[in-house]
Amino acid sequence: MNSYLLIDFGSTYTKLTAVDVEKEEILATAKDITTIEDDIMIGFNNAYEKLQENLKGKEVNFLKKLACSSAAGGLKMVAIGLVPELTAEAAKRAALGAGARVLNVYSYDLTSKEINEIKNSNLDIILLAGGTDGGNKQCIIHNAKMLAKSGIDKPIVVAGNKVAVDTVEEILSEANMFYKVTDNVMPKLNVLNVEPAREEIRKIFMEKIVEAKGMKKAENYISGILMPTPAAVLKAARILSEGTDKEEGVGDLVVVDIGGATTDVHSLADGEPSKAGVTLRGLQEPFAKRTVEGDLGMRYSAEALLEAATTKRIYKYLNDKTVDVEGNCKFRAENIKMVPKTEDEIKFDEAMAKAATEISLERHVGVLETLYTPCGVIYSQEGKDLLEVKYLIGTGGVLVHSKNPAGILKAGTFDETDPTHLKPKNPQYLLDKTYIMSAMGLLAEEYPDMAVRIMKKYLVKVD
Incomplete structure (x- = not known):
């Protein structure tokens, strides 16, 4: 029977779900402890053996194996904006909606102390926002300069005032930093636009973070780790x-x-x-x-x-x-x-x-x-x-x-x-x-x- 194997590499358990895509039925589920410290495939294989037992000898042809993950601490981010209740909060919501755990939210001009905090935090992606479109652009430019000087080697998603984007790109490019630009998370006052930033974060998670968390072996076996687990639930x-x-x-x-x-x-x-x-x-x-x-x-x-x-x-x-x-x-x-x-x-x-x-x-x-x-x-x-x-x-x-x-x-x-x-x-x-x-x-x-x-x-x- 033609089926999909759906995998969640969780922080504690690796959970497998076999779905018959012709009859639209769940054939079996299984789980085992996630083994990120040694080799994530050990926990997967243990769960897979249990899944085979639960399938009771059914001949299953897995057309695809798709996965999500919150292993190795999941996706960890910091969000940077201008006003705490506005663009900084919008950036935080975009990160949460992308399935991230937000380690901290920074507002206004970054200080040297805050840059050191960011540098020493075990983060995966930085979301850089600030200013409505056509509004304040000095803050996001200042913060881009601070990040460029810091030597932080982490992906940055730029989702702030579109008037400042050209300058921000120039600053980050000269510092050889990896970044992606997307639409402003708050183009107008009190108006949210978080979906483009969420999607960009998901793409970076797939391209870079999975490999950084030692999950390349898993990615070689399956069809791809598509998103963080919380994003899949949402x-x-x-x-x-x-x-x-x-x-x-x-x-x-x-x-x-x-x-x-x-x-x-x-x-x-x-x-x-x-x-x-x-x-x-x-x-x-x-x-x-x-x-x-x-x-x-x-x-x-x-x-x-x-x-x-x-x-x-x-x-x-x-x-x-x-x-x-x-x-x-x-x-x-x-x-x-x-x-x-x-x-x-x-x-x-x-x-x-x-x-x-x-x-x-x-x-x-x-x-x-x-x-x-x-x-x-x-x-x-x-x-x-x-x-x-x-x-x-x-x-x-x-x-x-x-x-x-x-x-x-x-x-x-x-x-x-x-x-x-x-x-x-x-x-x-x-x-x-x-x-x-x-x-x-x-x-x-x-x-x-x-x-x-x-x-x-x-x-x-x-x-």
């Missing part, structure tokens, strides 16, 4: 929401991906106010938005999660104040491959997951503010209103293995005691039980209609 979420020319989408949705190091939230919605009389302020929100919470992880970031959530919030979900919360989080951070086995271990993991879901959604959604003026009360919204979102989709090990995944997802919904955070009110809960979101993002590159149909079929409704 792509899958987008086509599921919007649909294609031939397949209807399901509408507005939110995906919560709880991992060992981070909790990612993807929202697919315009986020316009759902109530009359509310005014919008701040930067325009993208329809497809991703946020990454590096302090909300189940293992690597367990101690940071405790700091963000506080013991009080963990206890709220545990309903048992005799548990050593600090000790449990410390143990998980020191034993990143720990799999909960006892009832107490499972309960603690789920309490952590609920806290991660609650906080990550609070940070992702818009906030409603009440302003009292001489003319009366005014309601102002900054960020996305996700109150009416239809679906809340969960993915990640703690959700997949939970006996009550809906209970974890419910922690991220609207809370009457905190009406200012515009979280989903009455969503339907779906579970990515077979870890197919990233795989469907890959499949969507060639068969978008099929990817939508498979997700509709395999995402499981949970109550």
